[in-house]
Amino acid sequence: MVEKSWFVAGAPLCVAAVIAATIGFSAGPAAAETNSWLPVNICGETGFNPAKEPPTPGGPLLPSIPPTIAIPIPYPDFVPVPVPGPTVDQTRVAQDLPADPCADPCPDLTDEIEEPQPEVGSSGSSGSSALHIPKIEIDPRPETIPIPVPGGPGPAPQPAPPVQINPAERGSLTEALGTPAVGDVRLVSQLTGHGSDNRTDKRWQVDGTDLGIIWETKPGEVAIAFGDTFGKDWNPPGAFGEDWRSNVLGHSTDTDLSDGMTIDSMVQDSRCHAAEIIDSRHIPNFETTTIPTSGFTIGNRQFLSYMSVKRWSVVPGMWYTNYGGIAYSDDNGQTWTKDQHAKWHNIFGARFQVSAMVPHGDYVYMFGTPNGRIGTIGLARVPVDQVLNTTSYQYWSNGTWTPVSEHLATPIVGGVASELSVRYDTGTGTWLMSYLEPVGGRIILRQSSSPQGVWSGGATLVDTADYPKAYGGFIHPWSTDKDLYFTMSEWDSYNVYLMHASLR
Numbered sequence: 001m002v003e004k005s006w007f008v009a010g011a012p013l014c015v016a017a018v019i020a021a022t023i024g025f026s027a028g029p030a031a032a033e034t035n036s037w038l039p040v041n042i043c044g045e046t047g048f049n050p051a052k053e054p055p056t057p058g059g060p061l062l063p064s065i066p067p068t069i070a071i072p073i074p075y076p077d078f079v080p081v082p083v084p085g086p087t088v089d090q091t092r093v094a095q096d097l098p099a100d101p102c103a104d105p106c107p108d109l110t111d112e113i114e115e116p117q118p119e120v121g122s123s124g125s126s127g128s129s130a131l132h133i134p135k136i137e138i139d140p141r142p143e144t145i146p147i148p149v150p151g152g153p154g155p156a157p158q159p160a161p162p163v164q165i166n167p168a169e170r171g172s173l174t175e176a177l178g179t180p181a182v183g184d185v186r187l188v189s190q191l192t193g194h195g196s197d198n199r200t201d202k203r204w205q206v207d208g209t210d211l212g213i214i215w216e217t218k219p220g221e222v223a224i225a226f227g228d229t230f231g232k233d234w235n236p237p238g239a240f241g242e243d244w245r246s247n248v249l250g251h252s253t254d255t256d257l258s259d260g261m262t263i264d265s266m267v268q269d270s271r272c273h274a275a276e277i278i279d280s281r282h283i284p285n286f287e288t289t290t291i292p293t294s295g296f297t298i299g300n301r302q303f304l305s306y307m308s309v310k311r312w313s314v315v316p317g318m319w320y321t322n323y324g325g326i327a328y329s330d331d332n333g334q335t336w337t338k339d340q341h342a343k344w345h346n347i348f349g350a351r352f353q354v355s356a357m358v359p360h361g362d363y364v365y366m367f368g369t370p371n372g373r374i375g376t377i378g379l380a381r382v383p384v385d386q387v388l389n390t391t392s393y394q395y396w397s398n399g400t401w402t403p404v405s406e407h408l409a410t411p412i413v414g415g416v417a418s419e420l421s422v423r424y425d426t427g428t429g430t431w432l433m434s435y436l437e438p439v440g441g442r443i444i445l446r447q448s449s450s451p452q453g454v455w456s457g458g459a460t461l462v463d464t465a466d467y468p469k470a471y472g473g474f475i476h477p478w479s480t481d482k483d484l485y486f487t488m489s490e491w492d493s494y495n496v497y498l499m500h501a502s503l504r
Helices: 029-034 200-204
Strands: 068-083 135-150 182-190 211-218 221-226 248-252 268-270 289-298 301-312 319-329 337-345 354-360 363-369 378-383 394-397 400-403 418-425 430-437 442-448 459-463 470-475 483-490 495-503
Touching: 182 459, 182 483, 211 289, 211 470, 211 483, 221 289, 289 354, 289 418, 301 354, 319 354, 354 418, 363 418, 430 470, 442 470, 459 470, 459 483, 459 495
Parallel strands: 068 135, 418 470
Antiparallel strands: 182 495, 211 221, 221 248, 289 301, 301 319, 319 337, 354 363, 363 378, 378 394, 394 400, 418 430, 430 442, 442 459, 470 483, 483 495
């Protein structure tokens, strides 16, 4: 089981249901007033609604009081950890979906548990105004203390790339653009989980998941990577379950995003079961999970940046990483290899632990923050043929592309940020950046004429006053200068939603 602490702004929300893929609604207070009902998908299954639920007329004004309050008491749990770890199972199984989207491909695997109940995590509108004193309980919790022990042979060593330091080069800032003019923002559809048109719970045992990082793999196809994923034993709220995969990957050829995004397939390790593509040890305080942060394509090779999370923090919005790394795939995402040398180790709060990487021209640009949600954004670049060679990276530092100085990278945007997504719009020659701004409690959008900036002011895409437990904000590469599509995650319902913003 995994635990996370996420920044949350605003009041508790109802984990209701999301509009069917053919229906959308506007974000904001007006949307909140009209979406307390439970919409269904094309198969008549109830989904989730990440928007804030308005108070029920006549209901209580105070939040509900839980019947029991558990006080966690940690105790040491010494766990032997083989090093190197076990061989990663790369078994892959072809997909065989029925033509009828409402037919269950594997009822023997997915129909043995009750459906998630959307009312979990609601704002406390049960209609009962009676106050009570909660029961106090002690909750002993193991605190893992990993003890390294000799393991198996491990993966074969990868040859280290040659040291290839690119000399320092002066750069320049570009003139600041105006703040993006964001018009109507609406929720298009629920991409994952019970009640989604993709029916990921029935097709791939993806009942709860987050992120939804999208990149183009080839003309007419995109990949979409999700974070910590849970199967049929998952129930809201949050990220908890036994069938835990640190990440899964789907593909889509849906070019009409106005009514949702169809996921055509997912990488499977068994029948109707999405595979964990970037392996993780799943050992707290050693390597709890490995979470994708961006994806991109160079030639026939796919790349994923990811973070190796050592542990989650008890402080909301914080976590600790071992390193930020890069994995690659030469079979269109079916199997992935962690590069043993393309790593940015977390030494004294290194900045490039959570990265968004974008190829453009002769370079791949890497935008990065430290672990957690209280860091600033730095920038690096590397020639496209040297992506896996960390000695070849240059870091933007006070107007100079400087080699081998990741700790000296100067912030390119003021304020703190997390969950970066960056896209270059070829039609306008404009860079777009979205990220969660935890202090203001919003997902914002900025633009610039160059990766290093000057970056514009931030326009609000999603306000946590309307979506109280929203995070993420990953741009779809097929967005245009008029229509911005992006994914949004929501903690209580722990699933991913497709959003649309009109740009003026």
